[in-house]
Each structure stands twice: as structure tokens, then as C-alpha cells.
């Protein structure tokens with residue numbers, strides 16, 4: 111039994127609780143919020159403590175000596191405390207991922223830290239537990255109150271404050287469903303640390319560091335309470351939602367000055383009685399009203415207005431219903447809001463609309479799918495495109511109105527608008543590819559153009575000596591930078607865009623199954639390199655992905671980082687296109703499984719490059735990725751050592767911001783490629799037949815649903831070859847354990863001798879394995895060169911320090927090699 115279950119028992123046994131719950135239901139949300147945020151500390155609830163222990167799942171907090179004080183109750187409950195003195199936190203996680211992460215961040219597999227100040231926010235039995243171990247007396251509540259207020263002010267500044275969470279507890283009749291414990295601990299070694307135990311999360315236990323100077327949240331540990339595994343709990347990712355969204359009806363108006371006004375009618379289905387909704391909405395959009403179906407205005411809460419600042423945290427919108435909504439009965443709320451900064455102007459008739467946060471959601475999870483009905487009004491000179499099928503278009507005053515309705519429920523919606531050239535092409539299956547390309551260059555392209563023109567004028571000596579004008583003309587025609595930019599000229603660019611996107615869809619349909627929507631609208635993104643975005647049936651891609659490598663070199667020379675180089679290639683564009691399958695058709699169940707979206711998209715980008723530009727381009731993409739994984743980041747950490755793919759977004763921390771993209775994208779893509787190569791059969795009519803069948807089975811089985819790593823593993827197991835049975839039992843655990851749940855990139859050293867025989871040759875030698883744990887095992891392909899022909903001879907199961915082999919082959923062979931197709935993510939050396 112875990113400690114939270116114990117604390118539930120204590121709560122349930124408290125006689126005072128039932129009447130308090132009823133009183134809480136009647137409480138005024140605004141007054142409750144104010145009381146919570148002003149937390150007044152009780153002079154009668156101060157205690158000197160000696161070894162007060164709070165056990166929270168695997169973590170133990172000890173208040174060794176010092177003073178603890180509690181705030182006055184709100185809604186009949188004591189919810190806040192502060193401590194000053196000497197205390198310690200210890201945590202010894204049991205899951206391999208958590209041990210690895212803790213060791214990476216702190217240098218030790220078991221965590222122990224001393225703290226001198228602490229703030230506690232909780233709805234569990236903390237108060238009762240401390241009261242049982244200490245004696246309250248009159249004391250200096252003011253100083254502890256100040257300590258609490260200072261921390262709470264910080265939290266509020268970042269929009270990370272706990273009032274939304276506490277309100278949910280206080281206004282619920284089943285507060286134990288929302289039980290939580292939050293501790294903030296001031297340590298010498300790591301600054302302020304967070305420890306959380308939260309019943310509303312599937313991974314209830316978290317140890318984290320909020321790195322204020324880098325504006326980053328470093329999660330050191332996150333795991334399910336009670337000894338369960340993440341693989342287990344995330345199989346049903348929606349069980350902790352007390353309500354789900356049923357449908358969105360959005361009415362969005364964008365004014366000439368880019369102000370966005372929204373009226374969102376959202377239907378929710380409570381699964382349990384619900385009083386408080388914790389929603390997300392970009393805090394740059396200020397809510398004017400939230401009304402229920404009867405038109406009554408409801409209490410709502412938002413963080414402070416960030417006034418255009420990007421806010422990764424602090425985009426909450428908390429709404430308190432007038433009365434508890436009963437389970438199983440859908441209800442509708444209407445949200446009215448407006449704000450700038452969500453849409454920005456990027457040139458004449460060129461705009462950028464933020465991907466997320468422009469309508470209220472229950473979180474940006476890709477677990478659920480919803481029908482959308484979107485009415486969009488933009489200034490009347492512009493065209494608009496959005497997720498769904500266009501069912502209406504007309505002028506309305508100063509606006510152009512369009513309406514977009516989805517025929518397949520989708521996870522997210524987006525839109526774009528501007529002064530466009532529009533082109534369209536039909537695919538063989540009847541789906542339409544449409545391009546919406548900006549008529550005018552955006553600021554970024556314009557700046558490049560200006561730079562090239564200015565430099566061009568200086569660079570070129572006028573050979574005729576007839577003055578600057580001639581020189582400019584001469585420069586314009588000869589400067590290759592201008593020629594490169596010319597291909598981004600919308601008139602020429604639209605056609606390329608249409609062809610390229612249609613081609614990538616054809617490749618992906620052959621591998622992954624039918625394109626799922628009736629249209630794919632593509633718009634060029636008016637921003638710099640390094641960004642792209644895909645919604646179901648709608649893509650934002652950078653114009654720069656349509657120029658070729660020569661043009662890229664001409665425009666940027668060596669000024670781009672490796673990642674930026676990749677981000678402006680057709681490979682990156684194909685990555686975005688493939689998200690129609692990876693992310694939209696098949697979602698992901700948890701942050702652990704996001705490689706099924708990003709890694710698969712990265713692989714898809716390479717796959718398209720292979721068709722478009724040839725095998726060498728494909729292989730060099732893989733090699734570049736391997737180099738990236740073996741490189742060190744700016745802190746001197748090898749990327750592959752940051753953690754396993756399964757750590758997901760946690761791989762990026764303040765000090766190591768590149769972890770997520772390098773591992774989840776690059777290594778994730780490699781993992782799928784390795785499965786592809788193990789299934790590759792050069793003798794089959796379609797050597798890729800098995801891999802394609804597996805991928806199509808995966809998209810079909812999880813059509814419009816989220817999938818987990820374990821779900822994908824089961825699909826791989828259905829299609830595994832006899833050679834892939836490395837551990838027997840029809841299981842692929844050996845592979846996933848090493849490549850997704852673990853770290854390590856093997857290094858192989860091949861030594862061999864060829865002895866001519868009466869017929870053919872005897873091949874003897876060994877493969878030495880290093881840089882991975884001894885138990886690491888992999889199927890390594892061995893290739894023979896005969897003249898100009900390179901043939902895969904078969905597989906060797908490589909494991910341990912050295913794997914010898916000795917075979918007779920019926921033909922003459924010139925040379926033996928490993929890994930010709932980069933079949934395995936490894937480095938190879940020949941001795």
C-alpha cells in the first residue's frame with residue numbers, strides 16, 4: 111500500500127470532513143481564491159520540531175530541528191505551511207530510468223539533500239501528521255508567513271501558482287481524488303527543489319528543479335507511486351481525467367491590427383461530478399467572460415498578462431461552475447476572449463498565427479480527438495485556410511468569413527491567413543493538395559534579399575566604368591544569391607511546393623497507408639528556419655525548405671548550425687508532412703512515447719530524401735545523426751548519455767537544452783530505421799514488404815488513437831523475422847530495452863581472414879563489442895564485396911566482448927564489411 115492510500119484512510123476517518131465538504135460546495139470561488147493567495151499564518155499554529163518525518167511514496171522528508179508554521183484554514187482545511195531550520199529529503203528510486211536520470215543530474219543513484227527553508231502546499235494529511243509529532247504554541251508566525259508569501263509570489267509571477275489546484279480540492283465533494291503534496295526546499299547545492307506527490311497525475315511522484323536563470327524546468331525524477339511502472343500506468347492514459355472535451359465550436363475574428371477575438375463554445379462531458387475546470391489558454395488572450403448554458407457568468411482566473419512575452423508556463427484558465435456538474439451529463443461553456451501577440455504581422459499581407467493556445471483546452475495532450483466547427487473572420491482582402499473542410503465563404507462587412515468543419519475528429523486545430531497565391535492538385539485517391547503561398551516576401555526573405563542586393567552592389571566592379579546603375583544590373587544577374595532567392599519567388603515557388611508535397615504523400619502512402627484526410631493544405635511559414643508545424647490536413651513549412659543544397663550554401667554559407675541546416679531541407683519538410691500519420695493519425699499516450707511521433711517523422715524525412723535525392727543522401731543523413739548523438743553538448747555531456755529516448759521531454763533541461771531533439775528525434779528515427787533494416791529482405795519481390803506491412807498495420811490498428819512504445823513493440827513482434835528472435839518467445843523486449851528504454855551506442859571491431867577452399871572460401875574472424883554494457887546484443891549484418899557488387903551475406907548475433915565466427919562460403923569474396931546500409935546505430939572499425 112502506498113503512503114497516499116494511507117493518508118486517504120486518515121482523511122476518510124476524520125469525522126469533520128463530510129460537513130466541511132458540503133460547506134466547500136457552497137463557498138464563493140473568488141473569496142476562496144483570495145483567501146488562498148493571501149495565506150495568513152496562524153500565530154497559534156507554530157511549533158518547534160524535532161525529527162518530524164513525512165513519508166511520501168519513496169521520498170522521506172525529515173524536519174530535523176527548527177520551526178514550522180501553518181496558515182489559517184481556508185474552507186475548513188489547513189493547506190499551507192512554511193519551515194525554517196534544518197531538514198533533509200531522501201529519495202531512492204527503483205526504476206532504471208529514474209536511477210539513470212537522478213545519477214545524470216546529481217551524480218548519485220540515491221538522492222539525499224539538506225534544506226534550510228521549506229514551503230509546503232498540500233491537501234493531504236500533512237497538517238495532521240505534523241500535529242501528531244509536534245506541539246503547537248504561540249510563535250513567530252509573521253516570519254514564516256513572509257517566507258511563504260515570497261515563494262508564492264515567485265510562483266504567481268511565473269503562473270505556476272497552486273491556487274487553481276487548491277480551488278479544485280476545496281470546491282469538490284471528493285477532495286481525495288485531487289489530493290496532492292507540494293514541497294519547495296531551499297538547498298545550498300541545488301537552489302530551490304520541488305518535490306510533488308499528486309493524485310491527479312499518472313506519474314504521481316516528481317522531483318524537479320526550476321532553473322529560473324534559464325527559464326527551464328528540470329525534472330530529475332517522475333514515476334508512478336506504489337511501485338508501478340510507467341509502461342503499466344500509461345496503457346490507459348485517460349483514466350485520471352475527471353472530464354473530457356466533446357466538441358469545439360469556435361468563432362474567431364482577426365482584426366486588421368492582428369487582435370484576435372474569440373468566442374469558443376466548448377462541450378464537456380464530466381466523468382465524475384466536476385465543479386472546477388483547469389484549462390489552458392495563452393495568457394496573452396485575456397478572457398472577458400465565461401458563461402454557462404443558461405448565460406450566467408462564471409468565476410474564472412488567469413495569470414497576469416504577459417504582454418507579448420512568450421510564456422511556456424503560466425497559461426492557465428481556471429473556471430468554477432455555479433454548481434457541481436453531475437457525471438455523464440454534457441454541458442456547454444462559452445468563453446469570450448481577445449488579445450494581441452497570438453497573431454503577428456510578418457510583412458505586407460504576411461501573418462503568423464500561433465500554433466497553440468488560441469482556444470481553451472484541457473491540456474495539449476494528443477490522447478483525445480474532437481470534432482471542430484470553426485468560423486474564421488479575417489480582414490476582407492485576405493484568404494484563410496484551416497483544419498477541416500471549408501463549408502462556407504463570404505464577405506461580411508470588413509471581413510472575409512470562412513467556415514471549417516472536420517469530418518474526422520482531430521486532436522488540434524490551426525489556421526493561417528494572408529495574401530496568397532492558391533494552387534491545387536488532386537492525388538490519385540481523390541485527396542486534394544492545396545498550396546497557399548504568400549504573394550509578398552516575409553520580413554526574413556526581404557532581409558536576405560536586401561543583404562544580397564547591398565553586398566552584390568559592392569562586390570561587383572562595373573567593368574564598363576559607366577556608373578553604379580550598370581554595376582547593379584550586372585550584379586543582380588550574376589550574383590548567385592539573388593538567383594537562389596528568385597526560386598523563392600511565389601510565382602515559381604507555388605508549383606514546386608505542390609509537386610514536392612504531393613510526392614512526399616505518395617511515398618508515405620506506400621509505406622504507412624492511405625492519407626487520412628480529404629485535403630492537405632500547405633502554407634509557407636513567414637518565419638526563420640528551424641520551425642514547421644503540422645495540423646491534421648494543414649501544414650506550415652518554411653519557404654527555405656524548397657531551395658536546394660547549392661542555393662542553401664550560396665545564401666547561408668557555413669553560418670548555420672548543423673540542426674538549422676537540416677531544418678531548411680526537403681527532409682525537414684517531409685518530416686512535417688509525415689506528422690499527418692505520426693501525431694495525427696496515430697497519437698502518443700505519454701511524453702515517454704513521443705518518439706513514435708518525432709522519431710518516426712524524422713525517419714520519414716530521411717525516407718523521402720532517399721526517394722528524392724538518392725541513397726547517399728539518406729545514408730549521410732543517418733551518419734550525421736549518429737555523429738550528433740556521439741557529440742558532446744556545450745556542457746561536455748555526450749548526447750547519448752543524457753538518457754534513453756523513453757525519458758522524452760525530460761531529456762531537455764536548463765543546462766542541456768538539446769537533449770530532447772537529439773535523442774527523441776534523431777535516435778528515435780534511427781530506431782525505426784534499424785527495425786526496417788532487420789526486416790529488409792533483398793530476395794523478396796518487395797524487399798521492404800514486411801516493413802511496409804508492419805507500418806500499415808500500426809497505423810490501421812491505432813487509427814485516430816494514441817499508441818505507446820509497448821503498443822508499437824507488440825506490432826513489431828507480429829512481423830519479426832526468425833533472426834529477430836534474439837531472446838526467443840516471440841518478444842522484442844531485448845531490442846526496446848537497449849534502444850528505447852536504455853542508452854548506449856556500440857562500437858564494433860571486425861577482424862577476419864579469408865582462406866580459399868577447393869570451392870569458395872572459409873571465412874574466420876570475430877567482432878569485438880565495446881562502449882556498451884556486456885549484455886548488449888544486436889543483429890549485425892555482414893556484407894561481402896565481390897567485384898563491384900556488395901551483397902548482404904547474413905546476420906551475426908553480436909553480444910559480449912567478442913563474437914567469433916567461422917563459415918564456409920561457396921563463392922570467391924574480395925572483402926568483408928559490416929553495416930553497409932547503416933543497419934545498426936554503431937561505429938565500426940576494421941582491424
Ligand SMILES: [Zn+2]
Nearest residue numbers: 685689708711
Ligand atoms: Zn516534428
